[in-house]
Amino acid sequence: KQEVTQIPAALSVPEGENLVLNCSFTDSAIYNLQWFRQDPGKGLTSLLLIQSSQREQTSGRLNASLDKSSGRSTLYIAASQPGDSATYLCAVPKTSYDKVIFGPGTSLSVIP
């Protein structure tokens, strides 16, 4: 059974800092890995998707890496801004049509 964990559970940083969020999964047989952002009381915003054959993906100030063999992914946020404050979730499906299993999330607070 796939289990997804995220470290840290919460993070508070001053504006401008670079930061790394970690995601681990127990079953390396994944189809891809997605990173989402969730603002309080809101739905999910897809940030990045890394296919199982890829090592990393970049979008603006965000960079996500994937090490499938070790069951790890990191989300790197450069030059953090207060608007980045949200909960970040990683999620993995086993196949192209399978359910997505979510991690517990990292709650990020960027202090102006």
Add this chain to the structure above:
Amino acid sequence: GAVVSQHPSWVICKSGTSVKIECRSLDFQATTMFWYRQFPKQSLMLMATSNEGSKATYEQGVEKDKFLINHASLTLSTLTVTSAHPEDSSFYICSARVPGSLPEAFFGQGTRLTVV
């Protein structure tokens, strides 16, 4: 990308009543949809997998008689919370995949249910 529309975005109901939440795939056909529930400050937990034309598959611990799922067409799945109680108050969100086409999972906007 594909669009999944969920309705309503929020609902308040009295204890003992039933509430129906709709999940539609707007520009693709979804033979399978997924229903998740999220309690405050917790992550999303899969409740059930909705299969078009057949019975839904429920995760362990989810009462199938309380959370009725109907997937009558390739573009619509509904979740009905029957005899709602305050402990059913939660954020419910649906998802669909487009196998063989788009790799990512697409999510509805979510429904905030409050039972009073």
